[in-house]
Amino acid sequence: MEEELMMLLRLQEMDDELSSLERAKVELPKRIEALEEKLKEASQRLDDGKAALEQLKKKKRHSELELQDAEAGLKELQAKMYEVKTNKEYDALQSEIGSKKEKISNSEEEILSLMSQIEEAEEEVERQEESFHSLSEESGSELKAQKKDLATLEEKIAIKKSERDNLIAHIPQNMLSVYERISKGKGGLAVVKVRRGACGGCFKSLPPQKIQEIRRRDKLITCENCGRILIWDQ
Numbered sequence: 001m002e003e004e005l006m007m008l009l010r011l012q013e014m015d016d017e018l019s020s021l022e023r024a025k026v027e028l029p030k031r032i033e034a035l036e037e038k039l040k041e042a043s044q045r046l047d048d049g050k051a052a053l054e055q056l057k058k059k060k061r062h063s064e065l066e067l068q069d070a071e072a073g074l075k076e077l078q079a080k081m082y083e084v085k086t087n088k089e090y091d092a093l094q095s096e097i098g099s100k101k102e103k104i105s106n107s108e109e110e111i112l113s114l115m116s117q118i119e120e121a122e123e124e125v126e127r128q129e130e131s132f133h134s135l136s137e138e139s140g141s142e143l144k145a146q147k148k149d150l151a152t153l154e155e156k157i158a159i160k161k162s163e164r165d166n167l168i169a170h171i172p173q174n175m176l177s178v179y180e181r182i183s184k185g186k187g188g189l190a191v192v193k194v195r196r197g198a199c200g201g202c203f204k205s206l207p208p209q210k211i212q213e214i215r216r217r218d219k220l221i222t223c224e225n226c227g228r229i230l231i232w233d234q
């Protein structure tokens with residue numbers, strides 16, 4: 001009887017391992033997905049930062065061309081000053097020169113502002129690059145390990161199941177039925193050890209006489225409170 005009781009305890013341990021493997025089968029892909037998502041987001045932030053920087057540089061080039069045009073236009077207008085004949089022509093030219101000068105000054109301000117925006121954007125891209133690289137280094141090895149775990153999980157489950165089949169072939173059918181029934185009703189935990197004079201399942205104290213009976217390991221004893229099979233294993 002003692003041997004059969006210890007087999008039940010072993011069966012419980014196997015079922016615990018199996019259910020934690022089954023849980024991993026559900027959770028591991030989720031963890032992998034979350035990690036990949038985090039990496040993707042960091043890479044997206046980096047790309048967005050680079051695109052924003054490019055946009056600013058493009059705007060600056062555009063403003064520089066505008067400035068060149070305005071400066072050339074101003075020179076032309078100033079050259080025309082020597083050819084004015086009437087006061088009216090002079091006034092009109094002066095006003096054109098004035099607005100050209102304003103345009104130049106606006107372009108110069110725009111370029112200065114863009115230069116400082118570009119500097120900030122470059123610093124931002126540098127920060128994003130650093131954080132992306134440290135994240136991909138960190139997550140890379142974690143991801144690799146998790147994918148490897150996932151790949152071997154099915155195999156581990158299959159091995160565990162065949163070990164379980166081997167074990168239950170040696171357990172008397174009536175004991176196995178009791179085990180399966182309790183396991184079903186008690187969330188997968190059918191066999192518990194006595195711990196500090198109490199049931200290891202519901203933690204209710206056991207009378208000393210009952211503990212003596214359990215220690216003898218000559219029959220199947222269940223907890224009066226939770227109904228689980230009690231085993232002495234210390």
Ligand SMILES: [Zn+2]
Pocket residue numbers: 199200201202203204223224225226227228
């Ligand atoms: Zn109990």
